[in-house]
Amino acid sequence: MHHISIRTADIHRAIAFYECLGFRMETRFTTGYTLACWLVGWDSRIELLAIPEPKPAVDGFHDQHYVGYYHLSFDLTVHLGDRLTLADWLDTFKTQLGEQGLPWQLLLKPTQQVIGDRLYQVAFVADSDGLPLEFLWELGHVS
Structure with a gap:
């Protein structure tokens, strides 16, 4: 892509x-x-x-009937390895945004989720336009 x-x-x-x-x-x-x-x-x-004269973005995160692109997903496992926890990384990101006077909106606090044979911690944050961004942290395989 x-x-x-x-x-x-x-x-x-x-x-x-x-x-x-x-x-x-x-x-x-x-x-x-x-x-x-x-x-x-x-x-x-x-x-x-x-976008000149923008309209508010559709709330695809909370509207379960919304059809279309849903979110971007970032793999923190690959990006940061095991240096921090997901919660620590989110706190750092929140601080960076605050220092820039940018909005912070946590859509889903870090939650464990099994996807296939792997266990992840998953969290969602809204970007500056309210669009959902997912952050994944792989915790390992499930048996």
Whole structure:
């Protein structure tokens, strides 16, 4: 996959949010009608598009009947190894956002979940536009 594209109400706030998450600016451009950029990090690329006269985002996290893209998922196991717990990492991320005057919204506190033959800790946070982001931390195999 080349990139994930996110429409944002405030591109500068969204850039700052994703930079706190570890992304960095790759390139800025226009799409003909709006500002845009590519951010790189986590072995992926995010495209942000500034939307003139934005409407509030659909609440895909709480609306169980919503159909469409649901969330981005970040594997902290690969990114950080075993240096922190998920709760510690979330606290650090929350502090970084606060220092930048950016919003913090925890959608789901760290919860254990079995997926296939693996046990994970999973948490959800809203990005600067309220879109859900999932953070996974693999705890090991289940028997």
